[in-house]
Amino acid sequence: MNSPLSKILMQYEKKRDRDRRDLLARREEIYKRFPRIREIDGEISSVGLEKINEAYRLPENCGHILDELSAKIDSLKREKQEILASHGYSPDCMQIKYECADCKDTGYVGGAMCHCLKQNVISALYDLSHLKSVLKYENFESFDISLYSDQPFGDSAKSPKKNMENIYLECIKFVNSFPDADCSLFFYGNSGLGKTFLSHCIAKDLIDKGYTVIYQTAPDLIDVLRKTALGEDTEEAALIEECDLLILDDLGTESATAYSEQVIFNIINARLLAGKKMIISTNFNLEELMNTYPERICSRIFGNFRIYAFYGDDIRLKKIQAI
Ligand SMILES: Nc1ncnc2c1ncn2[C@@H]1O[C@H](COP(=O)(O)OP(=O)(O)O)[C@@H](O)[C@H]1O
Ligand SMILES: [Mg+2]
Ligand SMILES: [Zn+2]
Numbered sequence: 212m213n214s215p216l217s218k219i220l221m222q223y224e225k226k227r228d229r230d231r232r233d234l235l236a237r238r239e240e241i242y243k244r245f246p247r248i249r250e251i252d253g254e255i256s257s258v259g260l261e262k263i264n265e266a267y268r269l270p271e272n273c274g275h276i277l278d279e280l281s282a283k284i285d286s287l288k289r290e291k292q293e294i295l296a297s298h299g300y301s302p303d304c305m306q307i308k309y310e311c312a313d314c315k316d317t318g319y320v321g322g323a324m325c326h327c328l329k330q331n332v333i334s335a336l337y338d339l340s341h342l343k344s345v346l347k348y349e350n351f352e353s354f355d356i357s358l359y360s361d362q363p364f365g366d367s368a369k370s371p372k373k374n375m376e377n378i379y380l381e382c383i384k385f386v387n388s389f390p391d392a393d394c395s396l397f398f399y400g401n402s403g404l405g406k407t408f409l410s411h412c413i414a415k416d417l418i419d420k421g422y423t424v425i426y427q428t429a430p431d432l433i434d435v436l437r438k439t440a441l442g443e444d445t446e447e448a449a450l451i452e453e454c455d456l457l458i459l460d461d462l463g464t465e466s467a468t469a470y471s472e473q474v475i476f477n478i479i480n481a482r483l484l485a486g487k488k489m490i491i492s493t494n495f496n497l498e499e500l501m502n503t504y505p506e507r508i509c510s511r512i513f514g515n516f517r518i519y520a521f522y523g524d525d526i527r528l529k530k531i532q533a534i
Contacts, residue, residue, distance in 0.1 A: 215335040215423065219328065223318045230307045230316070238305055245298075251291045258283050329421065336418045339450060341426045342411060346418070349411035354379065358405075358526050371523030375405070378519045382409055386416045390455055390488060397512055398492040399500070400521030403528065406492040410458045413490065422455040429465040429475070436474050452481050455488070462493040463503060476508050483515055491516065 242249040262280040266273045292302055309316050314325035324332075337343045356379065359372040367374065378398075385392045396413075398406040414424045427435065432451065439448035451457060457478070465471045482489055491512065493500060501509050512518075 215339065216332055219331050219335060220318060223316055223328070226310070227316055230309075234305070234307050241295075241300070241305065245294055248291055248294060251287050255284055255287050258287070332421060333418060336421070336423055339454075340414060340418060340424045342414055342418075342424075346411055346415040349408050350415040351383075351412045354408070354412055358529060359523050364523055367522055374520070374522065378409070378521070381517065381519070382413055386413055389417055389420075389422065392488060394517040395489040395491070395515055397516035397518045398490065398521060399495060399497065399518070401525065402494050403525030404521035404523055405526060406521055407460055410460060410490045410492060414456070414458060417456055423450065423453075424456045424458065425450055425454045426458040426460065427451065428461040429459060429463065429471075430461070432459060432478070433465050433471045433474050436478075437470070451478060452485075453487075456490065457482060457487070458490045458492075460492045462491050463495045463499070467503065472505065472508070475504075476511075479508065479511050483511060489516075 242252075259280065262276050262283075266276040269276070295302065295304060307315075311325060311327040314320050314327060318325055318328035337346070340346075356372060356375060359370075359375045361370045361372040364371050369377070382396070385396060398409065400406060410426070414426060418424050435447050435451065459475075459478075462475070465475075479489070479491075495503065497518075500512075
């Protein structure tokens with residue numbers, strides 16, 4: 212599979228080829244219209260060689276010869292610019308117009324990625340993640356802890372707010388140590404408690420750091436992999452296995468078939484074997500999880516994921532009531 216980076220670099224290369232071809236065509240056209248400009252360009256390249264030879268023969272005159280050289284080249288360039296300007300051509304019409312002057316559209320400056328390339332990679336990662344617009348609103352900056360109550364909740368030892376503060380800190384630790392976090396994350400609890408929100412926060416943070424993140428709900432994941440099995444969409448399937456973080460949301464909302472169970476096992480198992488991180492969320496409680504999925508799936512989750520219980524009042528309802 213082509214990584215987003217190699218695809219983008221290919222686009223950079225295509226752009227440079229296109230620019231080079233356009234420049235040659237433009238130059239030919241100008242030469243045809245103004246034969247004097249062809250002569251000037253010829254003179255600019257030959258005068259340099261001539262003067263260098265001269266300086267080599269007469270090293271004692273070197274400074275003077277080089278002064279003459281630059282004066283000659285300046286005057287040739289001036290003449291060329293005058294011809295172009297008097298016919299309405301812009302001064303840079305015989306140069307490549309770079310989209311990014313810093314890297315001259317190569318994507319690298321001194322061996323390091325240019326800001327334009329980094330930005331393009333991040334945009335591609337957003338496109339791939341299926342999260343493009345939502346991450347503007349759901350991220351660590353917009354995380355609102357005041358939505359969680361600090362009153363005791365049922366027989367839970369901690370209030371929903373205390374519980375959430377702890378989960379939040381663990382998620383921050385997860386992104387800061389990514390990809391070396393020791394465990395994947397498993398969020399469970401009723402709907403409307405911020406499981407999806409928090410996985411979006413993590414997605415945005417990691418995408419902005421240049422990691423590949425894919426978000427899929429369980430039904431969509433199964434759909435994509437079914438299509439792949441039928442010979443479509445292979446790129447997406449490869450990404451599901453290879454991305455740095457896979458977020459598998461709403462586990463348990465897929466229609467339960469032997470096929471869907473196999474797909475879920477395969478993906479969890481493949482990623483665990485490859486040492487790749489996941490976040491899985493479900494509205495099931497742990498008992499429902501164990502009643503729904505076979506031991507080989509549950510044991511992988513319990514053995515390799517840090518499990519977080521979400522509880523409290525439905526934030527969606529709270530938000531509606533606040534309107
Ligand atoms: N910490 C939070 N700060 C702000 N809004 C939140 C937070 N957690 C959840 N929400 C909002 O509450 C609603 C329900 O959250 P969601 O993540 O979809 O819950 P779940 O995935 O647990 O069902 C969404 O509209 C979401 O934007
Ligand atoms: Mg959700
Ligand atoms: Zn650049």
